[in-house]
Amino acid sequence: MTVNSNILYIDYGQVDYSPAIIDYDFLNKRPRGGSCRIDFFSHGMISSSLEGISFDNKVYLKKDNIFFEKGIFLLDFSQILNSPEIFIEMVENLKFTKIYMENSKHYDIMPLVEKLKNIDVILMNFGYDESEQ
Numbered sequence: 001m002t003v004n005s006n007i008l009y010i011d012y013g014q015v016d017y018s019p020a021i022i023d024y025d026f027l028n029k030r031p032r033g034g035s036c037r038i039d040f041f042s043h044g045m046i047s048s049s050l051e052g053i054s055f056d057n058k059v060y061l062k063k064d065n066i067f068f069e070k071g072i073f074l075l076d077f078s079q080i081l082n083s084p085e086i087f088i089e090m091v092e093n094l095k096f097t098k099i100y101m102e103n104s105k106h107y108d109i110m111p112l113v114e115k116l117k118n119i120d121v122i123l124m125n126f127g128y129d130e131s132e133q
Contacts, residue, residue: 007103008124012041017100018070026076034102034126042066057086077107084112091116100124
């Protein structure tokens with residue numbers, strides 16, 4: 001596992017970072033963190049797309065105008081911290097050497113990221129915060 005020292009700042013607009021892994025509150029079935037920002041700027045597209053759908057612990061969503069041209073993987077970061085095998089198995093099955101992952105303000109994902117082998121992890125912050133510079 002390699003964590004890139006540069007953090008990508010995703011503010012608004014289309015990007016082609018893939019695969020992108022974003023936090024979503026599966027328990028309450030609502031956006032949290034980066035998915036909240038994406039949902040806001042896409043006029044509720046994430047919320048409306050998942051409404052009435054049952055899912056366990058991960059969802060792949062590809063829609064026009066949700067920032068990520070190639071889609072996003074939604075995972076509940078609180079769940080994957082308690083059951084890291086959900087995340088690790090998914091990432092290993094993707095067979096990518098680089099992933100993009102939300103740098104959550106709510107959950108410390110670094111212990112989880114450190115368990116990945118031979119994968120470059122690029123962290124993403126949503127919005128721009130001058131205090132982080």
